[in-house]
Amino acid sequence: MRKKLSKISSDYKILVLDDEEGIINSIKVILNRSGYHCDGYCDPLEAVEKIKENDFDMLILDYIMTPINGDEVVAKIREFNKDLYILLLTGHKDLAPPLETIKALDIQGYCEKGDRFDQLLLLIESGIKSISQMRTIKQFKDGLNKILQAVPKIYQLHPIGIILEEILEGLMPLVNSKNAFILIDDIITSEDKVIFKGVGEYDIPAKSLIEMLSPYLMEQIGKSRETNEVINLDYGIIFPLLNELNKSMGVIYIESNNFNEGRKLIEIYSKQAASSISNAFLHSLINMKKEELDKTYKELKNRYMDTIEALRLTVDAKDIYTRGHSDRVSYYAMKLGQSFNLPDEQIELLKIGGIFHDIGKIGTADDILFKTDKLDYSEYEQIKQHPLKGAYILSAISMFKEVVPIVKYHHERIDGKGYPDGLKGDEIPFLARILTVADAFDAMTSDRKYRSKLNLEEAINQFKTYSGTQFDPKVVDKLILILQDYETISTELASTYNI
Numbered sequence: 001m002r003k004k005l006s007k008i009s010s011d012y013k014i015l016v017l018d019d020e021e022g023i024i025n026s027i028k029v030i031l032n033r034s035g036y037h038c039d040g041y042c043d044p045l046e047a048v049e050k051i052k053e054n055d056f057d058m059l060i061l062d063y064i065m066t067p068i069n070g071d072e073v074v075a076k077i078r079e080f081n082k083d084l085y086i087l088l089l090t091g092h093k094d095l096a097p098p099l100e101t102i103k104a105l106d107i108q109g110y111c112e113k114g115d116r117f118d119q120l121l122l123l124i125e126s127g128i129k130s131i132s133q134m135r136t137i138k139q140f141k142d143g144l145n146k147i148l149q150a151v152p153k154i155y156q157l158h159p160i161g162i163i164l165e166e167i168l169e170g171l172m173p174l175v176n177s178k179n180a181f182i183l184i185d186d187i188i189t190s191e192d193k194v195i196f197k198g199v200g201e202y203d204i205p206a207k208s209l210i211e212m213l214s215p216y217l218m219e220q221i222g223k224s225r226e227t228n229e230v231i232n233l234d235y236g237i238i239f240p241l242l243n244e245l246n247k248s249m250g251v252i253y254i255e256s257n258n259f260n261e262g263r264k265l266i267e268i269y270s271k272q273a274a275s276s277i278s279n280a281f282l283h284s285l286i287n288m289k290k291e292e293l294d295k296t297y298k299e300l301k302n303r304y305m306d307t308i309e310a311l312r313l314t315v316d317a318k319d320i321y322t323r324g325h326s327d328r329v330s331y332y333a334m335k336l337g338q339s340f341n342l343p344d345e346q347i348e349l350l351k352i353g354g355i356f357h358d359i360g361k362i363g364t365a366d367d368i369l370f371k372t373d374k375l376d377y378s379e380y381e382q383i384k385q386h387p388l389k390g391a392y393i394l395s396a397i398s399m400f401k402e403v404v405p406i407v408k409y410h411h412e413r414i415d416g417k418g419y420p421d422g423l424k425g426d427e428i429p430f431l432a433r434i435l436t437v438a439d440a441f442d443a444m445t446s447d448r449k450y451r452s453k454l455n456l457e458e459a460i461n462q463f464k465t466y467s468g469t470q471f472d473p474k475v476v477d478k479l480i481l482i483l484q485d486y487e488t489i490s491t492e493l494a495s496t497y498n499i
Ligand SMILES: [Fe+2]
Pocket: 357, 358, 386, 410, 411
């Protein structure tokens, strides 16, 4: 606590002016003890010069001095410095300047010299509080001015890359940071244009950024985009960029652990930045042909899929027992989807959902993931986070938004005893119910560290037992139907995925 106080105190510089050196020394001792940085002068004219040259926050001065008195000293200072906080010391009450003078010179307080300095210390402390509040207000005011200056620039209709540059240029003076980036869904530009812009360490090509992000940061970016909330990390902060319909367009990430009042400013600024981006998109969309849009969308999707695929392989590679699991789940989910005659787009969602359903395990500690003994309560709770984490990772870019519910709810149960939300029956999205069955079937028919695989008949019996409680009976029926030709399925699976 003491350390914290002295850290705060040392941010403030105090000048003590008194023609008696003994008084200066006594005050210095007291102030140093409280952690304040303090200089002392006996000559009023020298003190005025020092205040001109340096950034002092507070002046404590004697009233009766030579060659000029305290009120004259203050009058000189006020000619060039209106902000300095001034406390006047008087030898005796009767020797104090008239109240009008104190007011006119904007002297914030005065007290009588005494043997003890309790009263002075109290005045200094309340003075420091005022200075600190004034600093905050000033910082905020300056920041708002900077925003006002930057905003017209970011609203000009430049190509999106330039707008992002302008946004970052306007942003950096508001924060105590050199490293930041903007990541947005690029739905308009062609492949060689940016979907993100970074400064400092993040001044790199788009594809390198995605490699540079830790899975944890990706998860948090996704979370910010899903919840529309500002997310504070130990080393940075994520601000969501929302369009006029309150839908996420992307995020601004700033690396810093010291935002103070800057945070509110960035929130204001982010809103402006978001609408300028949204404007730019709108204008570009009007001028763009549909084929170009489709092409761009596909390219971007592929780029992000490549990244997640790399992450997914990391999850798979961690555990030899589950290697190939997500490919097989993806395959079974598609087979089930086809048996319901679902449209191609939904089959595609099942394919992607299957591949990425356990992507959230990337954030789970290896010793929990690979534990062969029974998991304790808190370990199990951690494992149970993976559908949600996976959903967040996929939410980092909006093009996967339809896959998100499949991943998020693949551990729900028809009877409501699943996780993360305990949804029941039809509350669980149908594609998620399909994925649950595909996931369970592959788990049952694969060896695990803690048990051997079931044969086909045993697996089917398990599904029959848990149909209507754990699994959707309609999906179980289709599975059993499909499995009548298990041999073809196994051959097809082996030739498609080489597993
Ligand atoms: Fe899972």
